[in-house]
Amino acid sequence: MQCYWCNIFLLPMSTIKDCELVLRTFLWGGRGRGKVKWAEVCKPFLEGGLGVRDLKTWNKALLLKQLWCVLTEESIWAKWCHDYLLHNSNLWSAPSHGHLSWSWRQVLLLRPLAKEHLIYKCGNDEQFSLWFDPWLHGDSVHALYGHRVILDAGLSKHARVKDVIWEDEWCWPQASCDLDELQQRVRNIPISTVPDSIHWDKVGEAFSTARAFHGIRLRSSSVDWHDIVWHSKRIPKHAFSLWLALRGAHRTKDKLLAFGVVHSAECAFLCGETETLEHLFFQCPFSAMVWREVLYMCNIVRPILPWADEVLCMSTHAKGSAFHHTVRRLAFAATTYHLWIERNRRCFKNLFLPHQEIIRLVRQDVSGKLASDNSSLRCELHHSLCVNWGVPLGEDI
Ligand SMILES: [Zn+2]
Numbered sequence: 074m075q076c077y078w079c080n081i082f083l084l085p086m087s088t089i090k091d092c093e094l095v096l097r098t099f100l101w102g103g104r105g106r107g108k109v110k111w112a113e114v115c116k117p118f119l120e121g122g123l124g125v126r127d128l129k130t131w132n133k134a135l136l137l138k139q140l141w142c143v144l145t146e147e148s149i150w151a152k153w154c155h156d157y158l159l160h161n162s163n164l165w166s167a168p169s170h171g172h173l174s175w176s177w178r179q180v181l182l183l184r185p186l187a188k189e190h191l192i193y194k195c196g197n198d199e200q201f202s203l204w205f206d207p208w209l210h211g212d213s214v215h216a217l218y219g220h221r222v223i224l225d226a227g228l229s230k231h232a233r234v235k236d237v238i239w240e241d242e243w244c245w246p247q248a249s250c251d252l253d254e255l256q257q258r259v260r261n262i263p264i265s266t267v268p269d270s271i272h273w274d275k276v277g278e279a280f281s282t283a284r285a286f287h288g289i290r291l292r293s294s295s296v297d298w299h300d301i302v303w304h305s306k307r308i309p310k311h312a313f314s315l316w317l318a319l320r321g322a323h324r325t326k327d328k329l330l331a332f333g334v335v336h337s338a339e340c341a342f343l344c345g346e347t348e349t350l351e352h353l354f355f356q357c358p359f360s361a362m363v364w365r366e367v368l369y370m371c372n373i374v375r376p377i378l379p380w381a382d383e384v385l386c387m388s389t390h391a392k393g394s395a396f397h398h399t400v401r402r403l404a405f406a407a408t409t410y411h412l413w414i415e416r417n418r419r420c421f422k423n424l425f426l427p428h429q430e431i432i433r434l435v436r437q438d439v440s441g442k443l444a445s446d447n448s449s450l451r452c453e454l455h456h457s458l459c460v461n462w463g464v465p466l467g468e469d470i
Contacts, residue, residue, distance in 0.1 A: 079132040083179035089128045096125065108322035118303040121296040121320065126286065134286035139180050140164075140187050141280040144271055163205040165213055188212075190288055192272040195234050195262060200269035203232040209259065218251045225249040238264055297388040301402050308442055311406035318354060318409050319384065325350050341419040351380040353416060360412050362428045367408050367435055370461040371401050396455050400462065403442055407435040440464050 078084060084092075093111060100114070100123075101107045107114065116122025142151040143164055158177055159167050169181035193201060193208035201208050204215045204223055214222060223230055225248045228237075237245050241264055245256040273280040274288055298319050302312050317323050326338040326348035340348040342359035355364040361377045368375070378386060383405075391401035411434045418424050443464045452466070459466050 076135075079128070079135045080138075082176050083136055084128070084132050086129075089132070092128055108317060108324065109320050113320070116293055118299050119295045120293040121299065123316070127290060130290045131286055133183065133186070133289060134282050136180055136183055137187055137285045137289075138280060138282050140183055141273070143180075144191075163202045165202070165207065166205040166215065186289060190274050190285070192274070192276055194265055194270045194272065194276060195238075196265040196267050196269040197235075198268045199233040199235045201234040203228065203234050203236055204230060206234075208234060209255075209262070214255065218255070222249070222251045222255070225252055234269070298384055300392045301384075301387045301405065304399070304402055306399050306403065306442065306446060308403065308406065308410075308438060311403075311410040311438070314410040314413055315406040318350065318413070321350055323350055323353075323413060325353060341416045348416075353412060354380045354409055355383065355412075356380075359428055363412060363431045363435070364408055366428075366432050367404050370436065370458075371397070371404055372457060372461070373401075396452075397458055399446075400439065400443065400458055403439045404435065407438045411435050411438075436462060 078088075097107055097111060098104065112127075113121065114123045115125050115127040118124050142148050143154050143159075146152055146155065154177075155161055158173070164181075165184065167181060169178050169184075173181075188207050188211065191207060191211070193206060195201060195208055202213075205213050207213045207216070209217065226232075226246050227248065228246070237243060237259075243256060243259045243262075243264070245252050245259070247253060247256070272278055274284060278284070296319075302315050302319065326335055326341075329335045330338040338347045340346050340352060340357055342357050344357050344359065346352055346357065353360060355361050355377050356379065364377055364383075377383075387401065387405050391398045391405065411431050415426055415431055418426065440462045443462060456466065458464075
């Protein structure tokens with residue numbers, strides 16, 4: 074629904090906020106109060122978010138498509154815009170004030186943003202306006218030199234770029250300093266023998282809403298751990314829980330104590346320590362017992378590391394597509410998920426499962442996922458892993 078309206082109008086900020094509230098409520102429940110900031114959720118997986126599109130930026134990207142259509146006259150609507158809104162004048166010189174509809178004005182206001190991404194390639198036809206189209210290194214002659222240069226040149230304001238090309242050479246009238254400078258400035262612009270063309274971001278590329286969206290959104294640096302969470306074999310609820318853990322978003326008792334929600338931050342696994350994220354994964358003796366056994370099933374024997382180092386270790390040694398990498402990633406996510414569920418079970422239901430039961434649940438989830446996957450990925454090399462996790466080997470063995 075919001076996509077349809079995003080296509081047509083620049084949505085008012087209040088509408089965008091209302092739409093986002095619906096999405097937030099769906100994700101977090103209740104009144105939509107989240108454990109992770111919405112701006113962070115809207116980042117791509119690679120940058121540590123959930124890949125939800127930021128509506129304001131998405132709206133702009135869709136409206137840029139309208140601008141692209143008008144520039145390239147790709148649709149009947151675009152032709153109508155030229156006839157009735159621009160009165161066959163140039164899009165770049167059309168005023169964005171006066172008796173215009175609000176939605177058309179918003180499209181015109183996106184011109185500076187579009188200009189940053191458009192590439193005009195001068196060719197051998199008469200498509201580009203000499204003065205107003207941004208063919209001169211991303212700017213228009215009029216924007217750089219003002220109206221005076223048009224008068225100095227003695228050419229009409231409807232002149233085309235072709236009018237200053239003579240026998241495949243740039244040939245500006247030499248009537249003022251500005252025009253002399255222009256003659257120098259355009260020397261390195263090649264004159265193509267194909268028709269004039271407009272490209273988006275890269276020569277040869279047409280506009281695409283997805284590329285425009287990524288071109289105009291704010292970018293963040295990528296996170297190392299994205300592919301241990303968002304791989305193709307993931308179990309969704311495990312991945313989401315692991316994502317929360319990696320973002321430090323689980324509401325552990327140390328945080329709740331600071332907010333005054335609880336009176337004690339004692340670890341739910343009854344070790345006597347304070348419950349922090351780092352303690353829960355996997356410094357607590359209870360968690361350490363589970364994780365040690367899970368690592369053992371992955372054929373890994375080593376001491377348990379602090380949480381940040383465990384994440385780093387997984388990011389380094391479990392990011393490939395090989396079978397044993399998949400097993401490690403699934404095991405890591407399943408362990409953090411079941412430990413968190415057990416912690417909640419103890420806190421809210423006063424029910425306690427022994428660590429052997431948590432290991433059984435991890436094994437059950439991981440083996441279930443592995444068994445449902447393509448068995449041809451498993452070969453004799455993975456024999457011990459398959460035995461550990463209770464997964465049959467591939468049929469071709
Ligand atoms: Zn503990």
